[in-house]
Amino acid sequence: MAAALAPKGRTLVVTLGSTLRADDGVGPYVCSHVRFNRPDLLLLDAGTTPENIAQTAINWKPDKVILVDAAHFQGTAGEIRVIPLEAINQAMPISTHSFPLSVTFSIIKEDTGCELAVIGVQAKSLDYREGLSPEVEKTAIELAEYFNRIGNL
Secondary structure, three states, X not given: OHHXXXXXXXXXXXXXXXXXXXXXXXXXXXXXOOOXXXXXXXXXXXXXXXXXXXXXXXXXXXXXXXXXXEEOOOOOXXXXXXXXXXXXXXXXXXOOOOOOHHHHHHHHHHHHOOEEXXXXXXXXXXXXXXXXXXXXXXXXXXXXXXXXXXXXX
């Protein structure tokens, strides 16, 4: 897990999700609590339309892209797993995204040659309501603290 979250050269962190669908808001939560002060780190919240940030990601030419999103992999609520790109559509079927994540991030990976790490956070609830479950919020806070530590070195 540590290697997947570690920056490498120019590192782009992309968060995904909808704050209106409970734990699907884990990505936007992390994004709203992170501030990078290094020119080699960039943070983008793609919300529910990651295809809209694809060109920005390609133009920035990252060496690594870290994607943070809610997932469903039969884990315990708040659990984090690294998800292989080829399994992203199965692990994230709960997604609110309008375009397959695997396609969007395959294009970014092919065009930039970057390393891609997909970090899934097991959701407890995807009900239509605002706010994270306590388990997912704890994980989101830990992720934000980690990114803030590396972003301010």
